Amino acid sequence: MLSWRQGLGCATIGCVCAVADLSVHTSWVNNSDFVRAVVDNGAHGVLAFLCWAVATGLQCNDDIIHSILCGVLSCAVDVDHFLAAGSLNLKAALSLRSRPPFHATTLIPVIAMLLKLASMLRPIPHLKPLPWIFIVAWFTHHIRDGFRRGLWLWPFGSTDPLPYWLYLMATMLTPVVTMVILYVTNSRKCKVMMTSIEHL
Numbered sequence: 239m240l241s242w243r244q245g246l247g248c249a250t251i252g253c254v255c256a257v258a259d260l261s262v263h264t265s266w267v268n269n270s271d272f273v274r275a276v277v278d279n280g281a282h283g284v285l286a287f288l289c290w291a292v293a294t295g296l297q298c299n300d301d302i303i304h305s306i307l308c309g310v311l312s313c314a315v316d317v318d319h320f321l322a323a324g325s326l327n328l329k330a331a332l333s334l335r336s337r338p339p340f341h342a343t344t345l346i347p348v349i350a351m352l353l354k355l356a357s358m359l360r361p362i363p364h365l366k367p368l369p370w371i372f373i374v375a376w377f378t379h380h381i382r383d384g385f386r387r388g389l390w391l392w393p394f395g396s397t398d399p400l401p402y403w404l405y406l407m408a409t410m411l412t413p414v415v416t417m418v419i420l421y422v423t424n425s426r427k428c429k430v431m432m433t434s435i436e437h438l
Contacts, residue, residue, distance in 0.1 A: 244413070247292030252410045254285060255382070271328055279316050282382060285409060286312030286375045292413035293374070293420065300364060300426070304371055311375035315340045342392040343380045346373060367425040374416055381408050 258281035261267055267274050287309030294301040318338035319331035339345070353369040380389060385405035388397040420426050 243295075244292060244417075247288065248410045248413060251285060251288050251292065251413070252406055254281070254288065255406055255409055258285070271332060275316075275328060275332065279313050282315070282379045283309040283313040285382065286378045289374050289378055289409070289412045289416065290371060293416035294426065303364075304367060308371045308375045311372060312379045315376060315379045337387070337390050337396075340376075341380065341383065341390055343384075343389045344392050344394075346376050346380070349376075367420060370416060370419060370423075370425055374412060378409055378412060381405055 258277070262274060262278050262281075267277050287305050290308040291301070291305040294304070296302055296305065318340035319334060320326055322334055322336075322338035323330040325331065350369045350373050353372055357365060357368060381400070382405065384397070384400040385402050386399060388399045390396045
């Protein structure tokens, strides 16, 4: 059973999703490509940060650093817009004819496995959860984009846009699933775990 703090954290994530999704449709955001890009990308970062923070409970310094890293990695997904455009021009980056490479959801397990392999070849205690941080960061970004454009499962094609309720539920449950995985795989250097994990 989740504690009330964890439940509140998951509910907060759902509220942030709703507020962010509504804000990108307001006139003051839509009137500027720059503002819309900042708000949308910032929402990705905040959601990823919150997901990792709720999953770990921010119980040690590493948790704070990892939560920030999770947010940064989620924001970094959109760098591929500029790489694909071959330009730092925002209008060009937003006018691509196809989806850029980092938005291929099938890349997530591939990169995660490479990170896991790297961590096994050269263990660094502070970076032990890096594969999971990466998965949370990119998954939350992709699932949020997915309700608008579907998931791009290269090389098989794209799904239809995801139902809004599915996107919300998947994002809100991400910390719960992450918390269980971190506990089962013993992937945190910080040994103080949420007490309620043993009751899940």
